[in-house]
Amino acid sequence: MKNILDLLRCPHCGTPLTRPAEGGQKNLKCPAGHAFDLAKSGYVNLLPPGKEKNARSGDEREMVKAREEFLALGLYAGITDTLASVAAESAAEASCHTVCDMGCGEGWHTRRFTKRFAELTAAPVLTAGFDASKYAAERACKCAVREGLMPASGIGAAHDAPASAYFMPGNIFHLPVADHSVTLALSMFAPVAAEEAARILTPDGLLIVVSSGKEHLLELRRKIYDDVRLSDELPPVPDGFAEVVRKNHRYTADVPTRDALAALFTMTPFYYKTTEAGRDRLLSSDLPFSVTVDVNYAVFRVK
Ligand SMILES: C[S@@+](CC[C@H](N)C(=O)[O-])C[C@H]1O[C@@H](n2cnc3c(N)ncnc32)[C@H](O)[C@@H]1O
Ligand SMILES: [Zn+2]
Structure with a gap:
């Protein structure tokens, strides 16, 4: 198994990073002295x-x-x-x-x-x-x-x-x-x-x-927009x-709750380009809300 440090390089100068063992230091360093602190996480x-x-x-x-x-x-x-x-x-x-x-x-x-x-x-x-x-x-x-x-x-x-x-x-x-x-x-x-x-x-x-894919979240898009165009941009x-x-790969997912539907909507790019009326229409849909994953x-x- 490789070590993650084999893959990583200093974002300043592109040289390898090491984790100094001495003194319980919690950082990564490159040979040029650039140092990156490690958080608790x-x-x-x-x-x-x-x-x-x-x-x-x-x-x-x-x-x-x-x-x-x-x-x-x-x-x-x-x-x-x-x-x-x-x-x-x-x-x-x-x-x-x-x-x-x-x-x-x-x-x-x-x-x-x-x-x-x-x-x-x-x-x-x-x-x-x-x-x-x-x-x-x-x-x-x-x-x-x-x-x-x-x-x-x-x-x-x-x-x-x-x-x-x-x-x-x-x-x-x-x-x-x-x-x-x-x-x-x-x-x-x-x-x-x-x-x-x-x-x-x-x-x-x-x-x-x-x-x-072109039908991804089609049912959700149909709720929030009057005119949905299916364009398949590979x-x-x-x-x-x-x-x-x-x-x-296409399948249907049943979104079980209004909170889950709101979360799905918030993680889509449509979140930024939808009217309040469109959002309300979506969130008042019957549950579970079946949606195409494409x-x-x-x-x-x-x-
Ligand atoms: C739609 S999200 C997809 C996240 C994840 N791949 C997934 O499928 O759940 C797009 C991600 O790309 C990240 N992103 C956009 N431009 C970036 C960049 N130049 N460098 C690093 N991340 C970037 C955003 O911060 C965002 O988390
Ligand atoms: Zn460096």
Whole structure:
């Protein structure tokens, strides 16, 4: 099993990071002396310096909370499980799969994926999840420690589990990750940073882009908008990549309560572009509210 520090690089100067053993210091350091404090949760902030390089779109707390609340119901577990089987079918054999989730949010899918993928491939999986939202990364760390995916003493401590997942704030367009160190890059409902994926992937590495299909949450959209257009925008093959396979998975989820429906609505992009009347219409729907989950998976390999 690799150590997460094998993958990480200093966001200032790109050199390797170590965790000094002496004096019980709780930080990571690079040879140039840049130091990054480890919080109690194991969390370390590796956002790159300089405003222009920092991600602009860290999610709001409200959205992170809504996602935690909705995802905990398990209605989106089908998305993660399909992703894990698509990945296991396409991935080359590896003594340890190294995964980078680019824009992982609060890491619910990331953690579930890491466990499923390790089971399906019967190989250890070491995952690093990055998100622009510090709050989301901190929440993800806490859950990862609770689920045994991350050692309680944080990044850099020994962790001999078959599945590990570490979460850090980071900018997916400037990742603190070593060149060609990752066997699988994931982009789930997030901007696709293909150039950065190509840099961090090993020569036989894969990029998997997970995106909404044309009927995703159709019933919800019909409640909030008068005119719903079905456009199927499949993610294009990114420069420097070749397509391996595409898959679509559709199923129906029954949202059981009004709180769960409100949480689902809050975690969608529609939340920001819906009138109050549209929102009220949705939230006064009959329960359970049956909604289509329609997701596209695109697997690309580095050319
Ligand atoms: C719709 S959420 C998806 C989260 C998670 N992948 C999931 O499927 O539940 C998109 C995420 O991308 C993150 N994001 C957007 N731009 C980013 C950037 N430049 N660097 C890091 N994260 C970014 C946002 O903060 C947000 O958490
Ligand atoms: Zn440095």
